[in-house]
Amino acid sequence: MRASMGGQRLFTVINWLVHLVSLLPFASLLSAALRNTLGPDPADTLAIETGLWTLRFLLLSLAISPLRDITGWAKLTPYRRTFGLYGLFYACIHFLTYIAFLLQFRWTEISGDILERPYITVGFIAYLILVVLGGTSTKAMMRRLGRRWKQLHKLVYAANILALIHLIWILRTDLTDAVIYGSILLPLLVYRIYRHFAGKKSKAGPLSMR
Numbered sequence: 183m184r185a186s187m188g189g190q191r192l193f194t195v196i197n198w199l200v201h202l203v204s205l206l207p208f209a210s211l212l213s214a215a216l217r218n219t220l221g222p223d224p225a226d227t228l229a230i231e232t233g234l235w236t237l238r239f240l241l242l243s244l245a246i247s248p249l250r251d252i253t254g255w256a257k258l259t260p261y262r263r264t265f266g267l268y269g270l271f272y273a274c275i276h277f278l279t280y281i282a283f284l285l286q287f288r289w290t291e292i293s294g295d296i297l298e299r300p301y302i303t304v305g306f307i308a309y310l311i312l313v314v315l316g317g318t319s320t321k322a323m324m325r326r327l328g329r330r331w332k333q334l335h336k337l338v339y340a341a342n343i344l345a346l347i348h349l350i351w352i353l354r355t356d357l358t359d360a361v362i363y364g365s366i367l368l369p370l371l372v373y374r375i376y377r378h379f380a381g382k383k384s385k386a387g388p389l390s391m392r
């Protein structure tokens with residue numbers, strides 16, 4: 183009894199730490215913005231930093247399932263949603279930065295930009311996917327959508343791929359960041375495909391490997 187209470191307490195502390203650490207980039211960017219230390223082009227710095235943090239949280243969210251399978255620590259599962267929602271949080275600030283500082287609320291230009299600039303189109307589709315996934319990430323929506331929920335939430339892989347294409351399109355020549363994030367995404371995708379087929383195999387009958 184006492185051991186399980188201790189475990190629960192540790193879990194609560196970890197939970198708080200996860201939220202605290204996840205909000206640190208936001209706090210640091212906000213503080214730099216208020217102190218006017220975002221560099222010579224603050225809007226660009228904000229766009230780059232919030233974009234990178236979106237991508238990092240999305241990758242972290244994808245990494246939870248393999249990590250849980252390797253460690254056998256089922257308590258990791260909820261962090262898939264937590265980090266996914268932080269990805270959405272930073273994506274919202276990223277989109278807001280684009281609308282407020284880069285486009286300066288010139289609403290008529292937004293639709294043109296989204297339709298005519300491929301890297302914006304791709305980023306916008308990734309963002310819309312995240313909004314839909316965030317909106318349907320509650321237990322109530324899970325129950326309501328039933329089996330379709332799992333199908334829908336596989337779109338998180340599409341969002342990650344589109345986000346990487348968005349990044350490659352922006353970077354054009356120096357692709358260092360794209361290579362770094364791409365080489366994190368690739369094994370996560372391969373693992374997902376492996377799990378998909380291993381799952382099918384195990385459903386096929388008792389002779390299967392998993």
Ligand code: HEM
Binds near residue numbers: 231237
């Ligand atoms: C899941 C969604 C998204 C992710 C993960 C993402 C990711 C990124 C990243 C990593 C960068 C930094 C690139 C660099 O290092 O220079 C970036 C820049 C940028 N993104 Fe996004 N983005 C997303 C959605 C969007 C959306 C919806 C828009 C606008 C409609 C947008 C517009 C921009 C712009 C304007 C830049 C700055 C480009 C520049 O420096 O010239 N992004 N994004």
